[in-house]
Amino acid sequence: MDDRLFIDYCxxxxxxxxxxxxxxxxxxxxxxxxxxxxxxxxxxxxxxxHEDRMGVLCQKARFYQSENMVAEAAFVFNxxxxxxxxxxxxxxxxxxxxxSYDLWQFLWxxxxxxxxVAHTHPWKGTTGASGTxxxxxxxxxxxxxxxxxxxxxxxxxxxxYHWAGPGKYDYVLSPRRFRVEEGAIEKIxxxxxxxxxx
Amino acid sequence: MVDPNxxxxxxxxxxxxxxxENGDLPDAILYDTSEAEIKRNATEAVRTGGVPGIDxxxxxxxxxxxxxxxxxxxDVPFNRVVLRPKTPFGPL
Numbered sequence: 182m183d184d185r186l187f188i189d190y191c192x193x194x195x196x197x198x199x200x201x202x203x204x205x206x207x208x209x210x211x212x213x214x215x216x217x218x219x220x221x222x223x224x225x226x227x228x229x230x231h232e233d234r235m236g237v238l239c240q241k242a243r244f245y246q247s248e249n250m251v252a253e254a255a256f257v258f259n260x261x262x263x264x265x266x267x268x269x270x271x272x273x274x275x276x277x278x279x280x281s282y283d284l285w286q287f288l289w290x291x292x293x294x295x296x297x298v299a300h301t302h303p304w305k306g307t308t309g310a311s312g313t314x315x316x317x318x319x320x321x322x323x324x325x326x327x328x329x330x331x332x333x334x335x336x337x338x339x340x341x342y343h344w345a346g347p348g349k350y351d352y353v354l355s356p357r358r359f360r361v362e363e364g365a366i367e368k369i370x371x372x373x374x375x376x377x378x379x
Numbered sequence: 380m381v382d383p384n385x386x387x388x389x390x391x392x393x394x395x396x397x398x399x400e401n402g403d404l405p406d407a408i409l410y411d412t413s414e415a416e417i418k419r420n421a422t423e424a425v426r427t428g429g430v431p432g433i434d435x436x437x438x439x440x441x442x443x444x445x446x447x448x449x450x451x452x453x454d455v456p457f458n459r460v461v462l463r464p465k466t467p468f469g470p471l
Contacts (some may be wrong), residue, residue: 277469284466289396300468313469320443320464326399331381349440366454 251303253278254372260296262361269372297330303373308337310352319349331358334369383457395421397439398409400452402432402436410458414446421462
Protein backbone atom coordinates (compact mmCIF):
# COMPACT_ATOMS: atom_id res chain seq x y z
CA MET A 182 0.00 0.00 0.00
CA ASP A 183 1.36 3.39 -0.96
CA ASP A 184 1.53 5.48 2.20
CA ARG A 185 1.34 8.66 0.16
CA LEU A 186 -2.07 7.53 -1.07
CA PHE A 187 -3.50 7.81 2.42
CA ILE A 188 -2.20 11.32 2.87
CA ASP A 189 -3.65 12.41 -0.46
CA TYR A 190 -6.97 10.79 0.40
CA CYS A 191 -7.05 12.50 3.78
CA UNK A 192 -6.27 15.90 2.32
CA UNK A 193 -8.87 15.57 -0.44
CA UNK A 194 -11.55 14.42 1.96
CA UNK A 195 -10.67 16.62 4.94
CA UNK A 196 -9.94 13.65 7.16
CA UNK A 197 -7.39 13.58 9.91
CA UNK A 198 -4.55 11.24 9.28
CA UNK A 199 -5.24 9.09 12.26
CA UNK A 200 -8.92 8.81 11.50
CA UNK A 201 -10.99 5.69 11.45
CA UNK A 202 -12.21 4.84 7.98
CA UNK A 203 -15.49 3.12 7.21
CA UNK A 204 -15.61 -0.05 5.16
CA UNK A 205 -16.84 1.85 2.12
CA UNK A 206 -13.93 4.29 2.33
CA UNK A 207 -11.42 1.49 2.80
CA UNK A 208 -12.78 -0.28 -0.27
CA UNK A 209 -12.43 2.93 -2.27
CA UNK A 210 -8.87 3.50 -1.04
CA UNK A 211 -7.90 -0.06 -1.90
CA UNK A 212 -9.39 0.28 -5.38
CA UNK A 213 -7.44 3.50 -5.89
CA UNK A 214 -4.31 1.66 -4.83
CA UNK A 215 -4.97 -1.02 -7.42
CA UNK A 216 -5.37 -3.68 -4.78
CA UNK A 217 -8.14 -6.17 -4.27
CA UNK A 218 -10.46 -5.74 -1.38
CA UNK A 219 -9.34 -7.84 1.52
CA UNK A 220 -12.82 -9.18 2.11
CA UNK A 221 -16.37 -8.61 1.04
CA UNK A 222 -17.56 -7.89 4.54
CA UNK A 223 -17.65 -4.61 6.46
CA UNK A 224 -14.16 -3.34 6.95
CA UNK A 225 -12.49 -0.62 8.96
CA UNK A 226 -8.99 0.66 9.04
CA UNK A 227 -6.79 3.44 10.19
CA UNK A 228 -3.43 4.89 9.40
CA UNK A 229 -1.06 6.64 11.74
CA UNK A 230 0.93 9.46 10.21
CA HIS A 231 3.78 11.44 11.68
CA GLU A 232 5.41 14.61 10.50
CA ASP A 233 9.16 14.84 10.67
CA ARG A 234 11.74 16.97 8.93
CA MET A 235 11.41 14.84 5.82
CA GLY A 236 7.73 15.51 5.51
CA VAL A 237 4.65 13.50 6.42
CA LEU A 238 5.13 9.77 6.64
CA CYS A 239 2.49 7.19 7.23
CA GLN A 240 4.29 4.47 9.10
CA LYS A 241 1.64 1.94 9.88
CA ALA A 242 -1.77 0.95 8.76
CA ARG A 243 -4.12 -1.71 9.91
CA PHE A 244 -7.37 -3.03 8.53
CA TYR A 245 -9.79 -5.34 10.18
CA GLN A 246 -13.25 -6.61 9.68
CA SER A 247 -15.93 -5.38 12.00
CA GLU A 248 -19.67 -5.09 12.00
CA ASN A 249 -19.68 -1.97 14.14
CA MET A 250 -17.69 1.21 14.48
CA VAL A 251 -15.22 0.84 17.32
CA ALA A 252 -13.00 3.00 19.47
CA GLU A 253 -10.44 2.28 22.12
CA ALA A 254 -11.30 2.69 25.77
CA ALA A 255 -9.39 2.35 29.02
CA PHE A 256 -9.86 2.04 32.74
CA VAL A 257 -7.60 2.53 35.71
CA PHE A 258 -7.67 0.04 38.57
CA ASN A 259 -6.21 -0.05 42.05
CA UNK A 260 -4.12 -2.71 43.75
CA UNK A 261 -7.29 -4.66 44.58
CA UNK A 262 -8.51 -4.64 41.00
CA UNK A 263 -11.26 -2.13 41.63
CA UNK A 264 -11.95 0.27 38.78
CA UNK A 265 -11.17 3.82 39.84
CA UNK A 266 -11.56 5.61 36.50
CA UNK A 267 -13.23 4.90 33.15
CA UNK A 268 -11.29 6.71 30.43
CA UNK A 269 -13.26 7.30 27.24
CA UNK A 270 -12.15 10.69 25.94
CA UNK A 271 -14.23 12.30 23.21
CA UNK A 272 -11.30 12.43 20.79
CA UNK A 273 -10.49 8.73 20.91
CA UNK A 274 -10.78 6.68 17.75
CA UNK A 275 -10.33 3.11 16.65
CA UNK A 276 -6.65 3.78 16.27
CA UNK A 277 -5.66 5.28 19.59
CA UNK A 278 -6.46 6.85 22.89
CA UNK A 279 -4.73 10.22 22.68
CA UNK A 280 -2.37 11.63 25.26
CA SER A 281 -4.22 13.16 28.22
CA TYR A 282 -2.93 15.45 30.96
CA ASP A 283 -6.01 14.62 33.03
CA LEU A 284 -5.29 10.90 32.85
CA TRP A 285 -1.70 11.50 33.96
CA GLN A 286 -2.90 13.72 36.83
CA PHE A 287 -5.29 10.96 37.97
CA LEU A 288 -2.52 8.35 37.89
CA TRP A 289 -0.29 10.66 39.93
CA UNK A 290 -3.00 11.49 42.46
CA UNK A 291 -3.81 7.80 43.03
CA UNK A 292 -0.29 6.44 42.72
CA UNK A 293 -0.09 5.08 46.27
CA UNK A 294 -2.84 2.54 45.59
CA UNK A 295 -2.50 2.25 41.83
CA UNK A 296 -2.62 -1.25 40.33
CA UNK A 297 -2.49 -0.52 36.63
CA VAL A 298 -4.33 0.43 33.46
CA ALA A 299 -6.37 -1.63 31.02
CA HIS A 300 -7.06 -0.52 27.48
CA THR A 301 -8.66 -2.12 24.45
CA HIS A 302 -7.41 -3.15 21.07
CA PRO A 303 -10.88 -3.30 19.56
CA TRP A 304 -10.85 -6.43 17.44
CA LYS A 305 -11.39 -10.15 17.79
CA GLY A 306 -8.41 -12.36 18.45
CA THR A 307 -5.28 -11.99 20.46
CA THR A 308 -3.04 -8.95 20.52
CA GLY A 309 0.26 -7.58 21.71
CA ALA A 310 1.55 -4.32 23.08
CA SER A 311 2.36 -1.79 20.38
CA GLY A 312 5.29 0.58 20.32
CA THR A 313 2.96 3.32 21.52
CA UNK A 314 1.86 1.11 24.41
CA UNK A 315 5.36 0.09 25.48
CA UNK A 316 6.73 3.63 25.51
CA UNK A 317 3.69 4.80 27.48
CA UNK A 318 4.07 1.97 30.00
CA UNK A 319 7.71 2.93 30.43
CA UNK A 320 7.16 6.66 30.73
CA UNK A 321 4.37 6.33 33.28
CA UNK A 322 6.32 3.89 35.43
CA UNK A 323 9.42 6.09 35.33
CA UNK A 324 7.33 9.10 36.29
CA UNK A 325 5.56 7.33 39.14
CA UNK A 326 8.59 5.40 40.33
CA UNK A 327 6.33 2.35 40.48
CA UNK A 328 5.80 -0.75 38.37
CA UNK A 329 2.23 -1.47 37.25
CA UNK A 330 0.10 -4.14 35.59
CA UNK A 331 -0.86 -3.37 32.01
CA UNK A 332 -3.92 -5.16 30.61
CA UNK A 333 -4.83 -5.14 26.94
CA UNK A 334 -8.34 -6.30 26.11
CA UNK A 335 -9.71 -7.42 22.74
CA UNK A 336 -13.25 -8.58 22.11
CA UNK A 337 -12.14 -12.16 22.77
CA UNK A 338 -8.87 -12.10 24.71
CA UNK A 339 -7.13 -10.41 27.62
CA UNK A 340 -3.35 -10.18 27.91
CA UNK A 341 -1.20 -8.59 30.58
CA TYR A 342 2.24 -7.05 30.38
CA HIS A 343 4.73 -6.20 33.07
CA TRP A 344 8.25 -4.87 33.09
CA ALA A 345 10.88 -7.60 33.14
CA GLY A 346 13.97 -5.49 32.56
CA PRO A 347 16.73 -4.67 32.42
CA GLY A 348 16.03 -2.17 29.65
CA LYS A 349 13.33 0.46 30.00
CA TYR A 350 11.28 -1.07 27.18
CA ASP A 351 11.70 -4.69 28.25
CA TYR A 352 8.06 -5.58 28.86
CA VAL A 353 6.83 -9.15 28.57
CA LEU A 354 3.56 -11.00 28.50
CA SER A 355 2.81 -12.00 32.04
CA PRO A 356 1.91 -15.62 32.65
CA ARG A 357 -0.19 -14.62 35.64
CA ARG A 358 -3.51 -12.84 35.61
CA PHE A 359 -4.41 -9.79 37.65
CA ARG A 360 -8.04 -10.09 38.62
CA VAL A 361 -10.05 -6.90 38.11
CA GLU A 362 -13.53 -6.28 39.40
CA GLU A 363 -16.30 -8.43 38.00
CA GLY A 364 -17.86 -7.03 34.86
CA ALA A 365 -15.07 -4.56 34.10
CA ILE A 366 -13.73 -6.47 31.09
CA GLU A 367 -17.16 -6.78 29.48
CA LYS A 368 -17.94 -3.16 30.20
CA ILE A 369 -14.76 -1.92 28.53
CA UNK A 370 -15.55 -4.10 25.52
CA UNK A 371 -19.00 -2.53 25.32
CA UNK A 372 -17.47 0.95 25.56
CA UNK A 373 -15.17 0.06 22.68
CA UNK A 374 -18.03 -0.97 20.44
CA UNK A 375 -19.86 2.34 20.72
CA UNK A 376 -17.68 5.45 20.16
CA UNK A 377 -18.56 8.40 22.30
CA UNK A 378 -20.35 6.47 25.00
CA UNK A 379 -19.67 7.32 28.63
CA MET B 380 12.52 28.83 44.27
CA VAL B 381 10.87 30.88 41.56
CA ASP B 382 9.06 33.99 42.79
CA PRO B 383 5.92 34.15 40.62
CA ASN B 384 5.53 37.83 41.45
CA UNK B 385 8.91 38.54 39.92
CA UNK B 386 8.27 36.64 36.70
CA UNK B 387 7.77 38.36 33.39
CA UNK B 388 4.62 37.70 31.39
CA UNK B 389 6.50 35.46 28.97
CA UNK B 390 8.08 33.35 31.71
CA UNK B 391 6.82 30.23 33.46
CA UNK B 392 7.48 27.85 36.30
CA UNK B 393 8.71 24.47 35.07
CA UNK B 394 7.25 21.62 37.12
CA UNK B 395 8.96 18.24 36.79
CA UNK B 396 7.85 14.76 37.80
CA UNK B 397 10.37 11.93 38.05
CA UNK B 398 10.46 8.62 39.91
CA UNK B 399 7.56 9.37 42.17
CA GLU B 400 8.79 12.83 43.08
CA ASN B 401 7.80 16.26 41.95
CA GLY B 402 9.41 19.67 42.05
CA ASP B 403 9.81 23.01 40.34
CA LEU B 404 12.94 24.14 38.59
CA PRO B 405 14.35 26.96 40.77
CA ASP B 406 14.70 29.32 37.81
CA ALA B 407 11.90 30.53 35.58
CA ILE B 408 11.89 29.49 31.94
CA LEU B 409 10.45 31.15 28.90
CA TYR B 410 6.88 29.93 28.43
CA ASP B 411 7.51 29.09 24.75
CA THR B 412 10.70 27.12 25.34
CA SER B 413 10.72 24.13 23.02
CA GLU B 414 9.98 20.69 24.39
CA ALA B 415 13.44 19.54 23.42
CA GLU B 416 15.10 22.37 25.31
CA ILE B 417 12.88 21.79 28.34
CA LYS B 418 13.87 18.14 28.41
CA ARG B 419 17.55 19.02 28.13
CA ASN B 420 17.35 21.52 30.98
CA ALA B 421 15.30 19.20 33.17
CA THR B 422 17.67 16.30 32.53
CA GLU B 423 20.67 18.38 33.53
CA ALA B 424 18.87 19.64 36.63
CA VAL B 425 17.83 16.19 37.88
CA ARG B 426 21.24 14.71 37.09
CA THR B 427 22.88 17.31 39.32
CA GLY B 428 20.28 17.37 42.06
CA GLY B 429 19.09 20.79 41.07
CA VAL B 430 15.35 20.30 41.50
CA PRO B 431 14.08 20.67 45.07
CA GLY B 432 11.88 17.70 45.86
CA ILE B 433 13.54 15.36 43.36
CA ASP B 434 16.56 13.32 44.37
CA UNK B 435 19.67 13.47 42.20
CA UNK B 436 19.43 10.77 39.55
CA UNK B 437 22.07 10.33 36.90
CA UNK B 438 19.86 7.85 35.04
CA UNK B 439 17.02 10.31 34.45
CA UNK B 440 15.44 9.86 31.03
CA UNK B 441 12.58 12.04 29.78
CA UNK B 442 12.33 10.44 26.34
CA UNK B 443 8.72 9.34 26.88
CA UNK B 444 7.62 12.51 28.62
CA UNK B 445 5.72 15.42 27.15
CA UNK B 446 5.17 19.05 28.00
CA UNK B 447 1.82 20.58 28.93
CA UNK B 448 1.56 24.36 29.12
CA UNK B 449 -0.84 26.36 31.28
CA UNK B 450 -1.37 30.10 31.03
CA UNK B 451 -1.82 32.13 34.21
CA UNK B 452 -5.36 32.40 35.53
CA UNK B 453 -7.13 33.75 38.57
CA ASP B 454 -6.43 30.88 40.96
CA VAL B 455 -2.90 30.23 39.65
CA PRO B 456 -1.62 33.69 38.66
CA PHE B 457 1.52 32.58 36.83
CA ASN B 458 2.34 30.54 33.75
CA ARG B 459 3.19 26.89 34.29
CA VAL B 460 4.90 24.33 32.09
CA VAL B 461 4.60 20.73 33.23
CA LEU B 462 7.00 17.96 32.19
CA ARG B 463 5.20 14.64 32.73
CA PRO B 464 4.88 11.15 31.21
CA LYS B 465 2.88 10.75 28.02
CA THR B 466 -0.32 8.69 28.23
CA PRO B 467 -1.48 7.61 24.76
CA PHE B 468 -2.42 3.99 24.08
CA GLY B 469 -2.98 2.36 20.71
CA PRO B 470 -2.50 -0.75 18.65
CA LEU B 471 -0.08 0.90 16.22
